[in-house]
Amino acid sequence: MTKPNVSDSFIRNEREAEIAKRADQLAVKLAERAPKHDEEGSFPFENFADLHQAGYLKQTVPKQYGGDEISLYELVLAQERLARGDGSTALAVGWHMGTMLQHRNTRPWPEALYEWFCREVVENGAMINHFASERATGSPSRGGKPETTAVKTPDGWLITGRKTFSTLSPILEYFTVSASIADTDEVGEFFVRKTSGVHIEETWNTLGMRATGSHDLILQDVFVPDDKLISRSGSIPDKKRIDDGNGWLLHIPACYIGIAHAARDFAIQFARSYRPNSLPGPISELPNIQQQIGQIEADLITARTLLYTVADRWDRYPEGRIALKRDLGLAKYIATNHALRIVDQAMRIVGGTSLSRRLPLERMYRDVRAGLHNPPMDDVVLRNLAQRALTEER
Template sequence: MASSIAADRFIRNDKEAEIASRSERLAAVFAERAAKHDEEGTFPFENFADLRQDGYLKLTVPKRYGGEEASLYELVLAQERLARGDGSTALAVGWHIGLMLQYRYTHPWPEALYASFCREVVRDGAMINAFASERATGSPSRGGRPETIAVKTDGGWLISGRKTFSTLSPILKHFTVSAAIAGGDETGDFFVRKGPGVRVEETWSTIGMRATGSHDLILERVFVPDGELISRSGPDFPPRKADDGGGWLLHIPACYIGIAWAARDFAVRFARQYRPNSLPGPISELPHIQQKIGQMEADLITARTLLYAVADRWDSRPEGRIGLKPELGLAKYIATNHAIGIVDQAMRIVGGASLSRTLPLERMYRDVRAGLHNPPMDDAVLRGLALRALAEE
């Protein structure tokens, strides 16, 4: 582990080395549990207890509230290595630490609520996620109006509806939801505490990322006080949140590159060690195996280089963050598609044994495909790049 950190050219200082070391230590533990949770489709509560114990959940909380105030670059570094142990855990916790980084820069919440929640993250290991997807609307990035409804009542709101893809739902005590405001065309985002009227319906049964706990969340006349309305659309309610280009979403490509990196490592070790009796040495000496390893290396280096370069630009040039949206999307597009290719090459190297559930590659193969369905989608990324090119004089 220590040698891999020392050899990684993307680790630039002692702080980043410490962040990487913690993630590698946790990843080694999570890797031992990953197959069982994948097979059973269960949520890895013990992994999150370890994340809380090691302080990982406060990674992106501001220092003034007791957090580590990690940069986007450091978030990517942490998530990439965590995913080498278990993609489901890394993707799930990525929504929490990613949102906490976004909130730090965009200030969407009332300050008192934000300060209180940050302290709860540091003190108790609280987590957050934003639930916006619904069966009728699909991904919120497509712009559909929520069917979840918020009705005004004395001192607050009553919210009813169903949210899908509610990652972390088995463990969260707090989350935000988007809802249409009854009686008009406005929508709002609300801070909700798990309690009366909130229940989780265990609907998550997929071929990949089986342990993220992305079940349906059902709200039945859940009361939210006025002070916990985060934002509201409409001319009388100016946007509270600043636009930072969405850099926090780089936690997604970091996760999938981490999975691919683990698959690459497995295949390279296998190639060094596997010696069929028809050959004088290991299969790593065969030209076609070296070709596949070289392709994995090319894809991994390309994806990581772009990912870290964009994260570094986002950190170092705050004034240019909005303009980085196409590059942020491209980093995700390259990472997820290259990750799929890397895992495919790893399975070709290992051969038929790679399909066995006794090896981790078949789980990695299933997990990386989930990246195609995380935002931003491939078509949106390519359209954004096309529109920018067409707008050039």
């Protein structure tokens, strides 16, 4: 880990400097543990204890319920810097952080439940994630109907099914799930507490992001009371959800740019210090190495500029958030693909040594590839941009 860069032009004020400082300090601890958890594929419980103790988990909670109420821009800043220490932990906690930010803006839960859970986050370090993915349906963003079912009982619901990609599942005491409501064409979202009938099957054994705990979540006749049914599609009495453009999903590109930034820092430090006996000085003096570093800088600055600009626009103009969806998708597309290129370039600078498991680059190389499979997918982003261009008035 390198020292915090106080000259970072994306830090605009003292509040943001403090947010960045907290994330930087946590990133140092996470970086020390990352190799072990990556090798074992184990869940880093101690990382989340540190995040809670440092007050990181409550940052997107409203001030009225004890949180810091940080903006989307500030969330991107915190997540990017946290990911420089460990991508797995940053991506995993990002789902909680982003979900709480979205709920702060859209209030999809009953207010009493929302207030209670916010205080659980602040006081006890509770976290949340929504589990929708299933093997048969693929990504929920593609529109598949869940095979998980909810059957009505006199005073609630019995939910049965299996969810995949259930990030944070080893540590969560509470989560929401989507389920098809039996004997209807509706889909409901339910707030679930981990009780009997909930089982985690440790299926997460992947190339990258090995420590996110994204195992299969199995529910067998799990009882959920009526007041924990958050919403159901097609039900007239339920209030219509507020569409905020899903700006909270910027926690995803922030994570991958953070990993790329760490790879960039490692490659530059290596170039400055590595001096083979065939050269009069370090390899950083070679024109081809400088060309490669320049390409890294161009990609990193481009991706960060777009990412922070879109986040700032989302914060500043709430009335334009729905229209910003395609730009939000573009920020993710650029960040993810530029991150892949940056880490690849960093490995070229370091050379064959970069393949060693003693160094962090090979882990970063594996971790950034996961960004291709987080929403929104590249094909969806490009299709949405094409449709906007084709439907513009001449």
